[in-house]
Amino acid sequence: MARSQAPSGKADFPIGIRELVAMLAFSQALQALAIDSVLPALPDLAADLRVGDPNHRQLVVGLFMIGMGAGALLPGTLADRYGRKPVLLGAILAYTLTGAACALATDFSVLLALRLLGGLLSGGLSAVGSAIVRDRFEGDRMASTQSLIFVVFMVVPMLAPTVGQTVLLVAGWRWIFGMTALLGAGMALWIGLRLPETLAPENRQPISWRRVFGSTGEVLLNRGSIGYVLSSALTMGVMWGYIQSCQQLLGEHFGAGQAFPLVFGGMALSMAVANFTNSRVVMRFGARRTGHAALIVYLLSGCVQFWLAHRGGETLWQFVPVMVVNLICGGFMGANFSSIALQPFARIAGAASSLQLFIRTLLASAMGAVIGQAYDNSARPLSTAIVLAGVGGLALILFSERGRLFRRLNPPGTPPHPEP
Structure with missing residues (x-):
């Protein structure tokens, strides 16, 4: 089994890259499991707990997603001080306990509070995972590894x-x-037994208000x-708005019915294919070129979706192919934009990862909630959000790049280096 390489080039990591990728x-x-597995159960859950409004x-x-965003702020700072492994294990333990409590809830308000708490306490799962990747890799190699994850x-x-x-x-x-x-408990056991600490002792940061604010x-x-970071938040918000309303949109409005899980799963497969492709493409063309091209295609396909939704009479098989293009572009943008955003912060990778994830997830969850609650038995709110996110995202990338697109993160033949 191949061994992952430290940024220094030393093959000193005790587990292979394949196991590391799978573990992270x-x-x-x-978190995705806690969101998507419950989608088919929403009608039964609402009936059992006497929820009147279908959008409620x-x-x-939505509240689990909001909790994820708010809970992403602190774990990175803790991981920079105490190490990646203990913080990651703590997040998984909290995920496991709140999941078990949700299974026992008999009141809808209590269930919502537990879901918010579960998202809040498990917020470190993504933030610490990204910091571990940053500990091990840099530049386009980091984007490629993130894509494999x-x-x-x-x-x-x-x-x-x-x-x-x-x-x-x-x-x-x-x-x-x-x-x-149960799955959370299994992951805690795997990580506890196999994952080594990736934070170098010299990179541990003391916790102080001055350092945190700095x-x-x-x-x-x-x-x-x-x-x-902000561009990713916009496109992520659209995807989360789609996830929150997809059972109503696909299953009820477009009439997928019992086939809803298969349709939803097939569309999600497109993002997996996109990330697998990105892990190869990014090493040739660079994270910027790949991500920028994906953003432009995302905006163009969003305009097509807007036209289909607003002309009236849109069918399931008109909606699905165009939405798949949006999801594929989202897959290309996700890993690349995250890697570019984190590249300048090797010294404070944990805190930077947490803060970026906090901003991205909190904005995305709020935006997703607005899109979901705006659902009107059509794809019009979602299609409008796609176009607005594409335009806003492009403007934000142009701001970061000072008006210049399609540069490489690390030019071929040069060592990784922080962005200016």
Whole structure:
């Protein structure tokens, strides 16, 4: 098995790159599982807990996402001080316990509070995972590795609704939350036994308000980074708005019915394919060229989706292909923009990863909630959001790049280096 290489070039990491990718992907995918596996159960859950407004049941998903965003702020700073492994294990333990509590909830308000708390306490899953990747790799190599993680990560959204539907066939909706708790416990065992600490002793940062605010200012004021963070937030917000309303949009409005998990899973597969392709393409063309091209195609396909939705009479098989193009572009942008945004912050990778994820996820979850609650038995709100996110995202990237697109992150033949 191939060994992952440290930035210094020394093959001193005790587990192989394949196991590292799988471990980080599945730990981050726990959050996606907690979101997507419950989608088929929303009608049953709403009926059992006596939820009247159909849009209110989306809050089971939306509040978890908001919690994820708010909970991403602190774990990176803790991981810069105490190490990556203990913070990651703490997030997984919190995920497991709140999942088990959700399975026992008998009141809708209590369930919503537990979902918010679960997202809040598990916010470190993604932030710490990104910091571990930054510990090990730089530049386009980091983007390529992040793409491989996203390939495995995207298998979960593809399968989660089908898994949730299967659970419903043999048990009630509560067992979906029980399943997430059991899988969380399994991940904690794997990481506890196999993952070494990746934070170098000389990079440990003491916790102080001065340092925290200093790191925050450093991240927020880096022009070459902040546009990528905000652009990612816009496109992520559209995707989360789609996820929150997809059961109503695909299953009910477009009439997918019992085939909803298969349609949803097939569309999610496109993002996995995109990230696998990106892991190869980015090493040849660079993260910037690949991500910028994807953003332009995203905007153009969004205009097509807007036209289809607003002309009236849009069908499932008109919606799906165009949305698949949007999801593919989102897959290309996700890993590349995240890697570009984190590249300048090797010394404070944990804090920078947390703050960037906090901004990205909190803005995206709020935007996703607005899109979901605007659902009007059509794809019009979603298509409008896609176009606005594409225009806004392009403007933000032009700001970070000072009006110049398609540069390479690291020119061929040169060593990785921080962005100016």
